[in-house]
Amino acid sequence: MQHNIHFQNEQKKVTVGENENPSEVMNVTNSPVLFGCRTGICGTCLVNVLEGADNIVPSSEDEKEILEIMAPDYPNARLMCQVKLQGDIKVEYIGK
Numbered sequence: 209m210q211h212n213i214h215f216q217n218e219q220k221k222v223t224v225g226e227n228e229n230p231s232e233v234m235n236v237t238n239s240p241v242l243f244g245c246r247t248g249i250c251g252t253c254l255v256n257v258l259e260g261a262d263n264i265v266p267s268s269e270d271e272k273e274i275l276e277i278m279a280p281d282y283p284n285a286r287l288m289c290q291v292k293l294q295g296d297i298k299v300e301y302i303g304k
């Protein structure tokens with residue numbers, strides 16, 4: 209089963225396979241999302257999930273803590289390096 213990650217304002221989409229890590233796939237496909245630590249600490253990979261928030265496995269307590277600090281105005285923010293997909297999503301990159 210494959211899942212698609214669509215990016216707002218871009219024609220591009222990234223397709224992630226069942227056992228693939230979304231951040232690794234996004235890295236090799238030149239997605240607009242940048243990555244730093246890949247361990248859920250730096251916030252470089254912050255995205256606002258516009259569609260399909262229910263298609264992502266819920267945040268861990270550690271991810272929630274970082275999201276509260278780095279994206280308090282975005283209730284659907286996620287750290288792209290931490291997400292596991294269960295379906296298609298559409299995101300807007302809000303990290304730096």
Ligand code: FES
Pocket residue numbers: 242243244245246247248249250251252253254287288289290
């Ligand atoms: S790359 Fe650092 S939090 Fe995701």
